[in-house]
Amino acid sequence: MLDSLLALGGLVLLRDSVEWEGRSLLKALVKKSALCGEQVHILGCEVSEEEFREGFDSDINNRLVYHDFFRDPLNWSKTGEALPGGPLGALRAMCKRTDLGPVTIALDSLSWLLLHLPCATLCQTLHAVSYQDSCPPGDGSPVGKVHVLGLLHEELHGPGPMGALSSLAQTEVTLGGTMGQASARILCRRPQQHPTDQTQWFSILPDFSLHLQEGPSKEFQPQSDPHIPLVDPMAHLTFNLHLSKKEREARDSLTLPFQFSSEKQEALLRPRPSQATSHIFYEPDAYDDLDQEDPDDDLDI
Amino acid sequence: MATVATCGGDAVGVGSAVATASKSNVTSFQRRGPRVSGTNDSGPRLVSITGTRPSVRNGQLLVSTGLPALDQLLGGGLAVGTVLLIEEDKYNIYSSLLFKYFLAEGIVNGHTLLVASANEDPANILQELPAPLLDNCKKEFDEDVYNHKTPESNIKMKIAWRYQLLPKMEQIRPVSSSRFGHYYDASKRIPQELIEASKWHGFFLPEKISPTLKVEPCSLTHGYIKLLQFIQNIIYEEGFDGSNPQKKQKNILRIGIQNLGSPLWGDDICCTENGDSGHNLTKFLYVLRGLLRTSLSACIITMPTHLIQNKAFIAHVTNLSDTVVGLESFIGSERETNPLYKDYHGLIHIRQIPRLNNLVCDESDVKDLGFKLKRKLFTIELESGFAFFHSAHF
Numbered sequence: 001m002l003d004s005l006l007a008l009g010g011l012v013l014l015r016d017s018v019e020w021e022g023r024s025l026l027k028a029l030v031k032k033s034a035l036c037g038e039q040v041h042i043l044g045c046e047v048s049e050e051e052f053r054e055g056f057d058s059d060i061n062n063r064l065v066y067h068d069f070f071r072d073p074l075n076w077s078k079t080g081e082a083l084p085g086g087p088l089g090a091l092r093a094m095c096k097r098t099d100l101g102p103v104t105i106a107l108d109s110l111s112w113l114l115l116h117l118p119c120a121t122l123c124q125t126l127h128a129v130s131y132q133d134s135c136p137p138g139d140g141s142p143v144g145k146v147h148v149l150g151l152l153h154e155e156l157h158g159p160g161p162m163g164a165l166s167s168l169a170q171t172e173v174t175l176g177g178t179m180g181q182a183s184a185r186i187l188c189r190r191p192q193q194h195p196t197d198q199t200q201w202f203s204i205l206p207d208f209s210l211h212l213q214e215g216p217s218k219e220f221q222p223q224s225d226p227h228i229p230l231v232d233p234m235a236h237l238t239f240n241l242h243l244s245k246k247e248r249e250a251r252d253s254l255t256l257p258f259q260f261s262s263e264k265q266e267a268l269l270r271p272r273p274s275q276a277t278s279h280i281f282y283e284p285d286a287y288d289d290l291d292q293e294d295p296d297d298d299l300d301i
Numbered sequence: 302m303a304t305v306a307t308c309g310g311d312a313v314g315v316g317s318a319v320a321t322a323s324k325s326n327v328t329s330f331q332r333r334g335p336r337v338s339g340t341n342d343s344g345p346r347l348v349s350i351t352g353t354r355p356s357v358r359n360g361q362l363l364v365s366t367g368l369p370a371l372d373q374l375l376g377g378g379l380a381v382g383t384v385l386l387i388e389e390d391k392y393n394i395y396s397s398l399l400f401k402y403f404l405a406e407g408i409v410n411g412h413t414l415l416v417a418s419a420n421e422d423p424a425n426i427l428q429e430l431p432a433p434l435l436d437n438c439k440k441e442f443d444e445d446v447y448n449h450k451t452p453e454s455n456i457k458m459k460i461a462w463r464y465q466l467l468p469k470m471e472q473i474r475p476v477s478s479s480r481f482g483h484y485y486d487a488s489k490r491i492p493q494e495l496i497e498a499s500k501w502h503g504f505f506l507p508e509k510i511s512p513t514l515k516v517e518p519c520s521l522t523h524g525y526i527k528l529l530q531f532i533q534n535i536i537y538e539e540g541f542d543g544s545n546p547q548k549k550q551k552n553i554l555r556i557g558i559q560n561l562g563s564p565l566w567g568d569d570i571c572c573t574e575n576g577d578s579g580h581n582l583t584k585f586l587y588v589l590r591g592l593l594r595t596s597l598s599a600c601i602i603t604m605p606t607h608l609i610q611n612k613a614f615i616a617h618v619t620n621l622s623d624t625v626v627g628l629e630s631f632i633g634s635e636r637e638t639n640p641l642y643k644d645y646h647g648l649i650h651i652r653q654i655p656r657l658n659n660l661v662c663d664e665s666d667v668k669d670l671g672f673k674l675k676r677k678l679f680t681i682e683l684e685s686g687f688a689f690f691h692s693a694h695f
Contacts, residue, residue, distance in 0.1 A: 123564035123565060
């Protein structure tokens with residue numbers, strides 16, 4: 001799954017934390033796109049260019065187009081090399097590109113951009129950059145896919161900006177892991193479809209190639225198993241909702257009072273033994289007065 | 302208000318008849334009858350707009366929301382001149398479906414549409430509308446409903462055996478296009494000729510505003526101001542507010558605004574906790590409601606309220622809207638595996654129903670409503686069974 005991350009296009013968020021850093025994964029994905037022949041732009045804001053290029057081969061380094069905002073972020077030196085408009089201007093310039101072919105833009109890091117730019121403007125610019133391929137230009141020529149990889153340090157931001165960026169992103173990769181093995185939880189939001197959630201164990205080799213792994217040994221896994229018990233609504237009742245087999249059979253064989261069954265029909269149609277006379281069957285109560293000669297004469301009217 | 306609009310509509314109808322009578326150079330004292338003037342205007346007639354009906358409770362003019370089940374919960378439909386606010390579910394799957402049902406209902410009834418979005422081109426949104434189920438699809442509809450019978454429902458009723466023969470309430474047949482409220486097939490797209498025959502206006506925010514390099518605080522309202530101006534222009538030019546007396550049949554304007562309040566509109570209410578910029582959205586809703594009340598229009602807005610950090614703000618937004626419906630889907634939450642909710646895809650909360658020309662509103666007593674998206678149909682049902690367990694466990 002990790003290796004097909006770039007196939008989807010759009011904004012990919014790499015959320016890392018202090019324990020599990022994400023820059024090596026970012027560099028691994030950058031290397032992968034460079035090897036696929038895509039154009040790669042790097043917006044370097046957090047680390048210096050030398051540090052970012054460290055570990056890459058020379059042919060990959062030659063393919064990377066690096067926009068350096070680390071050395072002089074506010075453009076104080078006013079030399080011609082610094083790009084006008086800062087990182088936002090650079091991103092907007094990438095929106096207006098006219099050359100075709102797939103492009104990967106790596107933002108190192110998106111956290112830096114979030115802290116220096118207003119969140120709404122950043123979201124609008126990212127949306128404009130990453131959704132270029134859904135609106136083809138007027139001449140009908142297909143524009144290649146744009147992949148935007150953003151490194152986001154999730155501990156630096158509150159739930160507001162994180163939620164806003166998550167809703168904008170096509171794919172969200174959260175880095176974690178146990179016992180020295182890194183894992184990536186990949187949440188893929190496709191429009192109008194259910195999001196998919198997968199976890200992939202991986203490691204990054206020293207030359208920044210991605211090595212997918214099986215996962216840690218099985219004995220560690222039950223720890224994360226459901227400590228949330230499955231809720232059974234039928235438990236702890238004062239009455240019984242379940243029927244045993246015998247009870248169910250007894251219930252099924254019960255005849256109901258108003259059902260017109262064949263036995264009842266026969267009983268009604270069966271000729272009565274004595275139909276001419278009618279008998280009254282009376283059983284006296286304990287309180288009944290059976291004195292025939294006393295027809296309420298004691299009543300004084 | 303919409304009742305005023307209907308009376309106003311009647312008045313305009315009469316007025317236009319009188320106006321045309323006076324144009325034909327006779328005295329203005331005319332006998333009101335079917336042949337009052339020489340023009341083809343047939344005099345004062347009952348102003349009935351397709352796709353609307355008066356409410357049985359207070360005579361309010363209602364339009365369908367596109368989902369007959371939701372219409373029933375809202376007391377017959379959505380009142381003309383009001384706003385329906387939908388609080389989006391987390392991944393915006395079901396709220397966008399309701400949005401599309403609303404627009405598709407407008408197309409089927411021949412209403413004019415106005416679609417505004419900051420993240421998708423309105424033309425693309427219209428391409429993805431669901432296809433209406435008309436009478437010739439009745440047989441497929443029946444099959445679909447009966448195929449979903451669970452084994453428990455096949456047990457014949459033993460005690461109340463006379464009720465077996467009665468049909469269940471939710472098996473309502475799909476209706477033809479002359480009725481109020483239609484059914485849609487969510488798996489099929491609306492036929493292209495219906496879209497082309499309909500009249501629609503689109504507002505796609507990235508096209509309307511040019512990104513300037515200066516980042517000013519007042520630019521937050523820029524997108525909203527543009528949208529309000531756009532809506533106002535359409536209402537005025539096409540005469541939905543009665544400003545240009547129309548000879549032709551009156552129509553309803555259905556406005557759909559997607560993801561209002563998200564950062565793509567330039568609003569950072571979802572990003573920050575303090576309520577400084579919250580006034581942009583509240584002002585927008587206030588002005589929008591003013592525009593709607595004075596015109597024959599109905600509006601649906603979807604808002605990602607799960608992203609809004611300031612919870613008091615959600616209360617402000619609820620007060621400024623008329624009907625508020627919240628969707629909560631079970632995807633990704635622990636309720637997905639809960640056996641109580643296994644039949645449903647999510648919960649639907651009716652947060653507010655307006656009191657229009659009334660002292661009371663049509664609030665139903667039922668609070669536990671779940672929705673599910675079957676293969677073709679979006680149904681809203683009372684959560685069957687163990688409703689009292691709900692309160693015990695949560």
